[in-house]
Amino acid sequence: MRMMTGCRWRRGVAALLLTLPMATMAGCDERSVIAAERPNGSAGGLDPHGRQACAEFRAGWRQATDAPARLLLADDVGRQARRSDNGEIVASSAAMGRSAKDGGRAWQVAAADLERACQQTRAGYHQPVLPVTG
Known part of the structure; x- marks a missing residue:
């Protein structure tokens, strides 16, 4: 060569x-x-932790009629939401956690905000009718 x-x-x-x-x-x-x-690292437009937070909320909002149940739901949702990359999910779950003990109007607004954030990210989420709690 x-x-x-x-x-x-x-x-x-x-x-x-x-x-x-x-x-x-x-x-x-x-x-x-x-x-x-794959926006935001997933096919559904929301990362796995955000999807899990929305699923936890969807599964537990009906049972959250008293303070202990609201606190438990807020803790479960918040644990997943804190790991999410979606700022709206993180912020609305934190607001829901802050209002979980007292309930009332603040709880309803925070839960509705989380619901809206889940819907906006197209997480396959259907709008629930939130309970009136006091």
Whole structure:
């Protein structure tokens, strides 16, 4: 095998330098499409912890008629929501936790805000009719 000398060597390096960026750019389009298909790291538009927080709320809001039940629900929802990347879910679950002990209007508003945040992120969430608690 002969060694590349002179002009051949330069042409080989130039060919390598020109084809290397083209090869890397071809892969960028495919990765961009994949990233665009999964907003916020998931197919549903909400990360797994946010989906779990919405699911916990959906499963437990009917039983949250007294202070201990509201506190338990707020704790379960808040535990998942704090790990979420969605700021609205985090903020509304924190507000729900602050109002869980007293209940009343503040609890209803905070629960409605969490419900709205879950709906806006298209988490497969159906609007519940919130109970009137005092």
